[in-house]
Amino acid sequence: MPSTDDRTLTIRRPDDWHLHLRDGNMLRAVLPETARHFARAIIMPNLVPPVVTAQDALDYRNRIVEALPEGMSFTPLMTLYLTEETDPEDVAQAYENGIAAAVKLYPAGATTNSASGVTDFNKVRPVLDKMAEIGMPLCVHGEVTSPAIDIFDREAAFIDTVLKPIRKKNPDLRIVMEHITTQDAVDYVRDQHRNLAATITTHHLIINRNHILAGGIKPHYYCLPVAKREQHRIALVQAAISGDKRFFLGTDSAPHTDPAKLQPCGCAGVFSAPNTMSCLAEVFDAAGALSKLEAFTSLNGPAFYNLPANTETITLEHGDPVTYPSQIHTDDGPVTVFDPGFPLHWRVTD
Numbered sequence: 001m002p003s004t005d006d007r008t009l010t011i012r013r014p015d016d017w018h019l020h021l022r023d024g025n026m027l028r029a030v031l032p033e034t035a036r037h038f039a040r041a042i043i044m045p046n047l048v049p050p051v052v053t054a055q056d057a058l059d060y061r062n063r064i065v066e067a068l069p070e071g072m073s074f075t076p077l078m079t080l081y082l083t084e085e086t087d088p089e090d091v092a093q094a095y096e097n098g099i100a101a102a103v104k105l106y107p108a109g110a111t112t113n114s115a116s117g118v119t120d121f122n123k124v125r126p127v128l129d130k131m132a133e134i135g136m137p138l139c140v141h142g143e144v145t146s147p148a149i150d151i152f153d154r155e156a157a158f159i160d161t162v163l164k165p166i167r168k169k170n171p172d173l174r175i176v177m178e179h180i181t182t183q184d185a186v187d188y189v190r191d192q193h194r195n196l197a198a199t200i201t202t203h204h205l206i207i208n209r210n211h212i213l214a215g216g217i218k219p220h221y222y223c224l225p226v227a228k229r230e231q232h233r234i235a236l237v238q239a240a241i242s243g244d245k246r247f248f249l250g251t252d253s254a255p256h257t258d259p260a261k262l263q264p265c266g267c268a269g270v271f272s273a274p275n276t277m278s279c280l281a282e283v284f285d286a287a288g289a290l291s292k293l294e295a296f297t298s299l300n301g302p303a304f305y306n307l308p309a310n311t312e313t314i315t316l317e318h319g320d321p322v323t324y325p326s327q328i329h330t331d332d333g334p335v336t337v338f339d340p341g342f343p344l345h346w347r348v349t350d
């Protein structure tokens with residue numbers, strides 16, 4: 001049980017079940033921002049070139065561990081990028097040897113660095129069958145990519161045209177629908193009683209599409225899946241604060257430098273690692289649901305991934321507004337930190 005009073009909240013140390021750490025200079029700059037508060041994270045494999053094989057994941061994990069500053073502890077849980085050439089045996093070995101915790105499915109062209117993703121789902125059937133057999137989770141970027149489908153409808157269309165058929169053909173496959181943004185996804189996940197969970201990001205609990213587009217375009221709020229109408233944001237908050245074990249935090253913190261975001265065709269991604277726990281505490285507090293924060297950030301995710309919850313704790317204290325730098329410096333350029341648009345009163349004290 002979390003210990004709560006008006007001023008402090010102590011919860012088990014959180015984990016992030018969907019995180020982009022990148023590589024090189026960017027990795028070195030963003031990793032401490034996550035490791036400061038989070039014990040573990042599911043690391044997205046969409047590097048260029050992507051992390052496809054067990055060997056790629058092992059090499060990338062080593063680079064992450066090397067980039068961790070002295071005195072910090074953090075466990076990266078690696079994922080393999082599913083391609084139409086992925087070898088089921090390589091995937092199975094990566095899982096059984098503890099090198100990879102999950103496989104990531106990007107429909108080809110759905111988002112940043114997804115060109116090597118899947119077009120023909122029949123070609124990945126042997127991999128999905130193997131994963132179902134060994135209990136390895138599949139993380140899916142749940143958006144269709146057809147130019148004919150409106151960008152705001154791509155998640156709902158994915159559920160009907162891709163996810164339902166996959167689950168019908170392979171009911172034993174354990175799936176995480178990543179960064180859900182719609183009431184449709186919340187309803188679908190709630191309706192399923194086996195082998196399906198969903199992650200929800202910090203920013204999708206806070207912004208709707210007006211924040212991106214009304215009164216001037218805000219590139220720092222542009223990410224994929226794109227934020228939807230307010231009714232969908234409210235459905236996401238209801239799911240996150242419900243305590244339902246099928247919903248857990250995946251920040252999708254996805255750093256891009258400001259020059260990469262602020263241009264005529266800017267990159268998708270919100271960088272929320274530094275202030276995520278303060279933002280979430282504010283959201284849960286405003287909803288009268290602080291007692292459910294621990295389930296969302298620290299308990300439901302490990303339960304789905306069959307891992308123990310962390311034994312260490314973090315403490316959040318309520319007080320005068322806490323400020324975070326508006327940008328962090330990286331040797332590749334500045335990266336803007338997510339601005340929730342309201343004051344944050346909860347600071348992580350230890």
Ligand code: NCD
Pocket residue numbers: 020046111112141222223224225252254255268269270
């Ligand atoms: C992510 C990225 O930048 O890698 N961008 C994003 O908008 N979320 C990719 C992703 O998770 O879709």
Ligand code: ZN
Pocket residue numbers: 018019020044252254
């Ligand atoms: Zn992502």
